[in-house]
Amino acid sequence: MSDTSQLAREIEELEIAAKTYDARHEFIDNFAYPEGMQIAVNFTADFDAMLFRRFLNETPMQLAQGEFGGRVGIWRLIELFNSHDVKATIFTPGRICELFPQALIAAHESGHEIADHMWEHHVPKDMQLEHDHIQKSTAALEKTVGKRPVGTRSRHTQSLMKQEGYIYNSHGSAAHLPHYLRDDDGENCLLNLPFHYAIDDAMFFSFAWLSSENAAQRVTDPDRVFDLWWAAFQQQYRQGGYLNICLHPFVSGRAMRIEMLDRLISRMKTLPGVWFPTCEEVARYCLDSFPAKGA
Amino acid sequence: MPWKEGYTISDEKSLTDNEVQWPDGKRMCMTVMLDLSLASGPQGLTSADLRNANATFGLNEGFDQVRALLKKIDIKATVTVPAAMANILPDSILALRDDGHEIAAQGLKHEDVSTLNREDEKGRLDMTTEILTKLLGHAPEGWFSLPRPGDPFAVGTVSPNTMDLLIDAGYRYMGNGLSDDIPHYWVTDFDSQRAMLTLPYFYHFDDQFFLMFPKKGTGLEHADTLFANWNAEFKAQYRRGRYFNMTLHPYAIAWCNRLKLLEDFLSRIRDFPGVWNPTAGQAAHYWLERYPAKSTLKLEPSVWKDYPGSLS
Numbered sequence: 217m218s219d220t221s222q223l224a225r226e227i228e229e230l231e232i233a234a235k236t237y238d239a240r241h242e243f244i245d246n247f248a249y250p251e252g253m254q255i256a257v258n259f260t261a262d263f264d265a266m267l268f269r270r271f272l273n274e275t276p277m278q279l280a281q282g283e284f285g286g287r288v289g290i291w292r293l294i295e296l297f298n299s300h301d302v303k304a305t306i307f308t309p310g311r312i313c314e315l316f317p318q319a320l321i322a323a324h325e326s327g328h329e330i331a332d333h334m335w336e337h338h339v340p341k342d343m344q345l346e347h348d349h350i351q352k353s354t355a356a357l358e359k360t361v362g363k364r365p366v367g368t369r370s371r372h373t374q375s376l377m378k379q380e381g382y383i384y385n386s387h388g389s390a391a392h393l394p395h396y397l398r399d400d401d402g403e404n405c406l407l408n409l410p411f412h413y414a415i416d417d418a419m420f421f422s423f424a425w426l427s428s429e430n431a432a433q434r435v436t437d438p439d440r441v442f443d444l445w446w447a448a449f450q451q452q453y454r455q456g457g458y459l460n461i462c463l464h465p466f467v468s469g470r471a472m473r474i475e476m477l478d479r480l481i482s483r484m485k486t487l488p489g490v491w492f493p494t495c496e497e498v499a500r501y502c503l504d505s506f507p508a509k510g511a
Numbered sequence: 512m513p514w515k516e517g518y519t520i521s522d523e524k525s526l527t528d529n530e531v532q533w534p535d536g537k538r539m540c541m542t543v544m545l546d547l548s549l550a551s552g553p554q555g556l557t558s559a560d561l562r563n564a565n566a567t568f569g570l571n572e573g574f575d576q577v578r579a580l581l582k583k584i585d586i587k588a589t590v591t592v593p594a595a596m597a598n599i600l601p602d603s604i605l606a607l608r609d610d611g612h613e614i615a616a617q618g619l620k621h622e623d624v625s626t627l628n629r630e631d632e633k634g635r636l637d638m639t640t641e642i643l644t645k646l647l648g649h650a651p652e653g654w655f656s657l658p659r660p661g662d663p664f665a666v667g668t669v670s671p672n673t674m675d676l677l678i679d680a681g682y683r684y685m686g687n688g689l690s691d692d693i694p695h696y697w698v699t700d701f702d703s704q705r706a707m708l709t710l711p712y713f714y715h716f717d718d719q720f721f722l723m724f725p726k727k728g729t730g731l732e733h734a735d736t737l738f739a740n741w742n743a744e745f746k747a748q749y750r751r752g753r754y755f756n757m758t759l760h761p762y763a764i765a766w767c768n769r770l771k772l773l774e775d776f777l778s779r780i781r782d783f784p785g786v787w788n789p790t791a792g793q794a795a796h797y798w799l800e801r802y803p804a805k806s807t808l809k810l811e812p813s814v815w816k817d818y819p820g821s822l823s
Contacts, residue, residue, distance in 0.1 A: 436733075
């Protein structure tokens, strides 16, 4: 015979798990863009180059593949965004300041945002070391470009990020539109600018991404991704939504993909009311116009 | 950490499109690698790799078809040869040489050398050079370490000593690197700026990853995607005036409709004026003279700091 009281407890635990996690989120009612704007498109570049592959102890040739992002890819992305007057956000591990400072300075001088992407592209388990990493990354980015970052793309502890003055994260996809996310205690609210793996170049163009099996490889052609992302843009455009396009300089910096992105941006610009700001601009607009209620 | 060792192999920024020039006012450079290896994984060639229908096709009809197509469209290739294959098909290799293609080395058995000690790796490297020198009458100028379908990564494998050993052995270039899409220098010592010229390779233009990959019977067939990638990259690099490299395996690309796609692609690029199609060795000679490491490399000293709890 089954122990019904035990089963009832299990059911209750599931309900608590769902509700407490859900309660961390605060969605924005009646969200609207500034007058004349129909959609915000955030082009974001995760500029870890070879750093994450180094952290995973991958092979010299894998590191060389990542190095392409710093030597070539990031420069092409900056040039592409500048040619379209698109302001992008470069999520940068602090350590990259020691490897490719020239590119970061060039991006900053062109008006792009340099934001945090973890000191060495991972979050240490020990909280004291985690705080050390956040401070190191923040200081390195500020020293390199002369402006303290206010955004991150990471799973860092929110209280630590708040403490260091961060106002937004761009991680996870709990809703299409920007929304607020608190920690488990209902505190330390940050704005979240949703990012989804379906709009991430590495999911289409990068072999052995996060140790994926050879039978599950991602070596598709640019036209297929153009069609998928154009459809994503149109779907959000029609409903006044938001699109965050995640690129990796070592992936999207390849000539054939820059050409595809050039066509994609040109096509987006044929429609009225398409806004290409930095993530910081969107975040500040949301925080000013739709502040969190429960904060 | 001296320099940025363990992180980067070259300088901080590539040459811009405007800085890249090709001989005789040519607009771009295009190279073709013809890989004669049949190794299925990191262990390099095994008997099983050679005793199957695919291998037989690649060594006979497939080989002949690709050779004839290159001749017909007048495309020069660089043939990457594991020394073991030189003993298996010496006449075919010499026939390709006589067609004007370059013969380059690809290890003893096209095995993964990344965990070998320096002495063992040197022994294999010297033996490879010796076997190919005996066949060709001169030492090969280029060295390749292309990926195999069973490798965990699609980039090829080297050990921390490979580049140094290749320089010592007198090789002029390393055939497959991923840090750039033009020739670039793989630096082995910061102070002396000792470096190996490295030519660009990228797996999105390598047939083996699209044709019954990772293996026949259970792999996926994406010949159309391969064709689309070749076209897209060729056109984009043509506009920039840079470099396009494609890698072919006769056992794979010569089959049926795939061969037709290759013929269509190669015929189409013949319509683009100003494409320079040298062997890898010819491209290397040009680059070493026009863009020598001494005046091209701009190495920044390392500012890397070691901290407790951080990467070193």
